[in-house]
Amino acid sequence: MTFNVKLLVYPKEEVLDSPGKAVAGSLLSLGYSSVKNVRIGRYIQLLINSDTAEEARQQVEKMCDDLLVNSLIEEFTIISVEA
Amino acid sequence: MTFNVKLLVYPKEEVLDSPGKAVAGSLLSLGYSSVKNVRIGRYIQLLINSDTAEEARQQVEKMCDDLLVNSLIEEFTIISVEA
Amino acid sequence: MMDYRLAGLRQEEYEEIKRVLGREPNENELRIMGVMWSEHCSYKSTKHLLRNFPTTGEKVILGPGENAGVVDAGNGWGAAFKVESHNHPSAVAPYQGAATGVGGIIRDVLALGARPAASMDGLFFGDPENRRTQTLSQGIVEGVGGYGNPVGVPTVGGKTVYDSCYTDNPLVNAFNLGLVRLDQLVSSKTARPGLRVLILGSKTGRDGIAGAAFASAELSDDTKSSRPSIQIGDPFTEKLLIEACLELRDKKLIVSMQDMGAAGITSSSSEIAAKSGVGMILHFDKVPLREEGMTPWEIALSESQERMLLIVEPEDYDEVAAVASKWGLDCTDIGETIPGDQYTILWNSEVVAQMPASLIGDRCPSIHWPSKRPGDLEKRWEFDLEDLPMPEDFNKAVLDLVTSPSLRSRRWIYEQYDQMVQANTVQGPGAPVSVIRIKETGRLIAMTMESDPWKCYLDPYRGGAETVARSIRALAVAGATPLGLTDCLNFPSPEKPEQYWELEEVVHGMSDCCKNLECPVVSGNVSLYNESSTQRILPTPVVGTVGVIDSPDHYLRSGTWQEGDHLFLVGA
Amino acid sequence: MKACVVVFPGSNCDQDVVYALRHVVQATVETVWHKEKNLPANTDLVVLPGGYSYGDYLRTGAMAARSPIMDAIREYSEKGGLLLGICNGFQILTEAGLLPGVLLANKFLRFICSPCYLKVERNDTPFTLRYSKGQIVQFPIAHHEGLFYLPEEDLKVLEKNNQVVFRYASRDGEIAEQHNPNGALHHIAGITNEKGNILGLMPHPERASELLLGGDDGAVMWQSIKAWIKKEGVR
Ligand SMILES: Nc1ncnc2c1ncn2[C@@H]1O[C@H](COP(=O)(O)OP(=O)(O)O)[C@@H](O)[C@H]1O
Numbered sequence: 001m002t003f004n005v006k007l008l009v010y011p012k013e014e015v016l017d018s019p020g021k022a023v024a025g026s027l028l029s030l031g032y033s034s035v036k037n038v039r040i041g042r043y044i045q046l047l048i049n050s051d052t053a054e055e056a057r058q059q060v061e062k063m064c065d066d067l068l069v070n071s072l073i074e075e076f077t078i079i080s081v082e083a
Numbered sequence: 084m085t086f087n088v089k090l091l092v093y094p095k096e097e098v099l100d101s102p103g104k105a106v107a108g109s110l111l112s113l114g115y116s117s118v119k120n121v122r123i124g125r126y127i128q129l130l131i132n133s134d135t136a137e138e139a140r141q142q143v144e145k146m147c148d149d150l151l152v153n154s155l156i157e158e159f160t161i162i163s164v165e166a
Numbered sequence: 167m168m169d170y171r172l173a174g175l176r177q178e179e180y181e182e183i184k185r186v187l188g189r190e191p192n193e194n195e196l197r198i199m200g201v202m203w204s205e206h207c208s209y210k211s212t213k214h215l216l217r218n219f220p221t222t223g224e225k226v227i228l229g230p231g232e233n234a235g236v237v238d239a240g241n242g243w244g245a246a247f248k249v250e251s252h253n254h255p256s257a258v259a260p261y262q263g264a265a266t267g268v269g270g271i272i273r274d275v276l277a278l279g280a281r282p283a284a285s286m287d288g289l290f291f292g293d294p295e296n297r298r299t300q301t302l303s304q305g306i307v308e309g310v311g312g313y314g315n316p317v318g319v320p321t322v323g324g325k326t327v328y329d330s331c332y333t334d335n336p337l338v339n340a341f342n343l344g345l346v347r348l349d350q351l352v353s354s355k356t357a358r359p360g361l362r363v364l365i366l367g368s369k370t371g372r373d374g375i376a377g378a379a380f381a382s383a384e385l386s387d388d389t390k391s392s393r394p395s396i397q398i399g400d401p402f403t404e405k406l407l408i409e410a411c412l413e414l415r416d417k418k419l420i421v422s423m424q425d426m427g428a429a430g431i432t433s434s435s436s437e438i439a440a441k442s443g444v445g446m447i448l449h450f451d452k453v454p455l456r457e458e459g460m461t462p463w464e465i466a467l468s469e470s471q472e473r474m475l476l477i478v479e480p481e482d483y484d485e486v487a488a489v490a491s492k493w494g495l496d497c498t499d500i501g502e503t504i505p506g507d508q509y510t511i512l513w514n515s516e517v518v519a520q521m522p523a524s525l526i527g528d529r530c531p532s533i534h535w536p537s538k539r540p541g542d543l544e545k546r547w548e549f550d551l552e553d554l555p556m557p558e559d560f561n562k563a564v565l566d567l568v569t570s571p572s573l574r575s576r577r578w579i580y581e582q583y584d585q586m587v588q589a590n591t592v593q594g595p596g597a598p599v600s601v602i603r604i605k606e607t608g609r610l611i612a613m614t615m616e617s618d619p620w621k622c623y624l625d626p627y628r629g630g631a632e633t634v635a636r637s638i639r640a641l642a643v644a645g646a647t648p649l650g651l652t653d654c655l656n657f658p659s660p661e662k663p664e665q666y667w668e669l670e671e672v673v674h675g676m677s678d679c680c681k682n683l684e685c686p687v688v689s690g691n692v693s694l695y696n697e698s699s700t701q702r703i704l705p706t707p708v709v710g711t712v713g714v715i716d717s718p719d720h721y722l723r724s725g726t727w728q729e730g731d732h733l734f735l736v737g738a
Numbered sequence: 739m740k741a742c743v744v745v746f747p748g749s750n751c752d753q754d755v756v757y758a759l760r761h762v763v764q765a766t767v768e769t770v771w772h773k774e775k776n777l778p779a780n781t782d783l784v785v786l787p788g789g790y791s792y793g794d795y796l797r798t799g800a801m802a803a804r805s806p807i808m809d810a811i812r813e814y815s816e817k818g819g820l821l822l823g824i825c826n827g828f829q830i831l832t833e834a835g836l837l838p839g840v841l842l843a844n845k846f847l848r849f850i851c852s853p854c855y856l857k858v859e860r861n862d863t864p865f866t867l868r869y870s871k872g873q874i875v876q877f878p879i880a881h882h883e884g885l886f887y888l889p890e891e892d893l894k895v896l897e898k899n900n901q902v903v904f905r906y907a908s909r910d911g912e913i914a915e916q917h918n919p920n921g922a923l924h925h926i927a928g929i930t931n932e933k934g935n936i937l938g939l940m941p942h943p944e945r946a947s948e949l950l951l952g953g954d955d956g957a958v959m960w961q962s963i964k965a966w967i968k969k970e971g972v973r
Contacts, residue, residue, distance in 0.1 A: 009126070010126060010128070014889070015842075015887070016842070016887070018843055018844075018845060018921075019843060019847060022847050023127075023150070030146075032142065032146060034131045034132040035129065035130070035131050036130040036131060037129070038127065038130075039127070040125060040126070041125070041127075041128075042123060042124070043091045043123070043124040043125055043126040044106075044121065044122070045121065045122045045124075046118060046120070046121050047118070047120040048118050050117060066804070068106070070797055070833070072840055072888075072889070073842075097371060097372055097457050099368070099373070099398050099400060101400040101403065101793060102795035102796060105402070105792045105801060106795065106796050108494070113804055123796070155262075156262075156398060308848075315790075315849060315851075316748065316750070316794065317750070318750025318751075318789065400793070401790070401793070402748050402792065402793030402794075402795070406747055406748075580851075581848075582851070583851060584880045586851065586878055586951070587754070587880070588754065589754040589757055589758070589944060589945060589951060590951075591951060591952075592952075718950055
């Protein structure tokens with residue numbers, strides 16, 4: 001079966017997020033004065049073959065450890081696993 | 084009130100997604116033979132002042148048009164608006 | 167039956183196609199011809215004008231007609247170079263437009279078997295206070311670097327002009343120069359019957375379909391509707407493509423080669439066929455696709471980036487495929503060359519288009535637009551110093567002048583470009599000429615990019631001549647012998663007689679100067695219709711001139727004076 | 739001296755390093771494709787060159803750090819072999835965990851190509867022994883992700899272990915924010931591992947190896963390596 005796994009990877013709270021800050025700055029200068037803060041991360045969609053949703057999730061967690069996430073600066077959340 | 088708006092921005096289906104292609108190739112060569120496809124986008128979290136959730140959402144949609152999304156090649160989904 | 171006008175053809179063009187074919191063209195053929203005979207691909211408004219340029223000379227190895235011109239740089243080495251516009255795409259999608267402009271010109275030079283060794287970019291931006299200009303200029307500069315840096319080709323110089331006439335129509339002219347050992351030159355004229363036709367590089371998607379036609383029209387106010395025709399670049403793949411092509415060259419596996427730029431597969435394959443004098447049969451159902459459901463004409467005209475068309479000996483296919491796979495690129499056999507002139511596209515073994523190759527590329531009827539000296543030309547020369555207010559504070563006036571957008575430092579631009587990769591940059595941006603060395607011979611190649619739109623507006627003939635003279639002068643001052651030049655003619659619509667006159671005069675001025683200074687034009691590009699409903703650009707010829715310096719000792723660096731030196735003024 | 743320059747898909751300074759090594763110190767240089775599993779026998783120096791390995795997609799250096807050749811490189815460096823990562827090579831070394839930290843996007847989020855002054859903090863490493871301590875040298879930088887980052891605690895350890903080899907400085911050796919081109923923490927331009935056999939730096943010594951190209955402060959790094967190998971022999 002093929003599963004569609006959706007994943008969010010984002011900078012840890014304490015890590016400086018200059019892209020986020022820059023976007024916040026641009027939004028302010030465009031007149032969006034309501035903006036308090038912006039943080040930017042990655043959204044990754046993976047299509048993987050797997051027997052069960054649980055196994056698909058475990059595989060993706062392992063990929064995160066191995067490649068997709070740098071745990072020094074990033075955290076991740078799997079937001080959905082769909083067949 | 085302050086709302087936390089979470090947003091996914093991703094390449095359109097038909098647009099060449101070079102990062103996704105490269106990551107898929109790398110996962111395969113790391114032995115994850117179950118990977119069929121990878122697509123990579125951005126995950127943006129915005130903290131904004133607004134009276135209602137609906138207004139917050141509308142503001143973010145406007146920001147997407149103005150700056151956050153390149154409608155030529157990207158699409159977006161607002162996944163949550165929380166107070 | 168599709169209306170020929172929908173394909174962008176004019177009636178006489180349609181009649182010509184019908185006459186040559188001896189029948190009505192079908193929809194695929196019409197769409198292909200519409201793009202191939204667009205201004206951008208066919209040069210129909212200018213080809214007779216361009217004949218004025220001197221194109222031969224002692225140092226010319228290959229003149230116009232190839233993917234780039236090649237001049238003799240000494241000791242068996244050649245410099246291949248060309249400049250090309252990417253104006254319309256950059257107006258709509260600044261980052262991607264500029265990036266794919268850089269990628270496209272690099273492939274042009276690569277198609278000759280040369281290693282792309284130096285880039286320059288000519289940028290023309292509108293009123294710097296304008297918000298649109300700010301967004302466009304930032305996006306364009308990021309795009310030039312965003313492609314040039316990863317692909318590993320240094321950007322060693324360029325030209326930047328600000329003028330409000332470019333607010334709606336910014337110009338992006340990309341120049342690239344490659345180095346090649348002359349015995350390793352590859353040509354698009356050397357195909358023979360009985361060879362295989364391969365596509366090397368990325369898969370084909372719907373990007374930039376009919377982009378060439380888009381580049382041949384005025385920008386509509388509703389630019390959003392023209393958006394789908396924009397291509398997306400991937401410099402990472404381009405870098406692999408460069409290395410793969412050069413490895414194939416070294417292994418002598420390429421008989422003929424052509425890059426895929428405007429009008430994609432059709433343009434590249436029909437050009438090879440026409441120039442080499444062979445026919446071709448292509449199986450479009452074999453083209454690797456990125457998207458489902460693409461029709462033959464979409465495949466024919468897709469401008470997906472990072473692809474090359476190769477002609478190889480049948481027995482070499484496996485070796486070619488092995489090199490491609492090492493570099494992680496698709497390499498697909500899509501057809502064969504045959505005797506004769508017929509260019510045939512098959513789809514699941516059925517003929518979906520069949521035309522003489524020579525018809526597609528060469529036979530577009532020229533257009534001679536009416537020409538008229540502008541009625542206000544004398545008025546343009548009226549200028550009275552007395553009309554200018556006397557500055558109250560001269561110190562401030564001088565400071566205002568040197569910090570004005572057109573005179574201030576370009577560092578913010580070129581700092582975003584890798585100027586040194588390949589370790590050959592002797593002089594990068596920030597000096598009148600840019601210089602790289604050829605490691606293998608010890609000689610230096612000097613190059614400049616020049617443009618002077620206001621002079622061309624005030625006096626098109628002399629403006630054109632002065633643009634050329636200035637660039638050659640700069641080379642001479644650095645100690646270089648000019649070898650040849652390339653030019654990009656950026657103009658508004660030729661359909662207005664006074665604008666066409668300016669174009670004619672500029673070309674005459676340029677070619678007379680080239681003749682007098684013995685500097686042949688070896689390649690070039692034309693970009694017309696740079697106007698919107700409310701604005702037209704100034705006549706903007708851009709000239710890239712290349713010279714050789716025999717040894718580093720003969721190179722005169724600028725800015726190396728010392729206190730106590732004498733100052734001379736030389737010239738008339 | 740036998741050097742080996744690793745080529746990843748998207749590397750673009752590999753040939754520049756090869757050229758510098760051959761011309762400055764007459765090294766024997768081989769290039770090794772990232773898919774290889776072994777390094778050439780008797781390698782004295784491995785260089786991971788600059789460029790955009792795997793297009794810099796995902797995170798700079800992330801995918802290259804997981805390519806097949808890296809196991810052999812890890813083993814080689816554990817035995818004390820000299821390993822140098824320049825620019826993208828430095829990013830690869832941090833992603834591979836061979837050096838601490840990570841390189842984030844420059845503070846102004848722009849690519850910067852520019853000459854830079856560096857202060858040599860240590861001249862007791864194999865890569866810097868021909869420099870003098872505190873010497874100011876000029877190397878160019880050319881990167882988009884060069885902001886060296888480590889969590890505060892780890893940074894303290896790095897400083898305490900004296901692992902910082904190069905810091906951004908002014909021509910006169912002043913260390914201050916305005917001389918730091920990318921916002922790197924503690925103005926760090928290059929670091930070594932605790933053992934001292936691995937160096938990663940953002941600036942490009944190979945682009946400062948010839949006067950014709952504007953300067954030769956970088957040539958001293960190749961000379962240092964050669965001198966060190968001669969003294970210590972192959973490990
Ligand atoms: N777009 C550009 N890209 C790279 N270098 C540029 C660019 N524009 C200008 N330069 C460099 O900046 C210097 C000044 O450029 P400019 O003012 O446009 O030309 P000029 O000196 O001919 O008036 C030149 O050395 C040129 O090579």
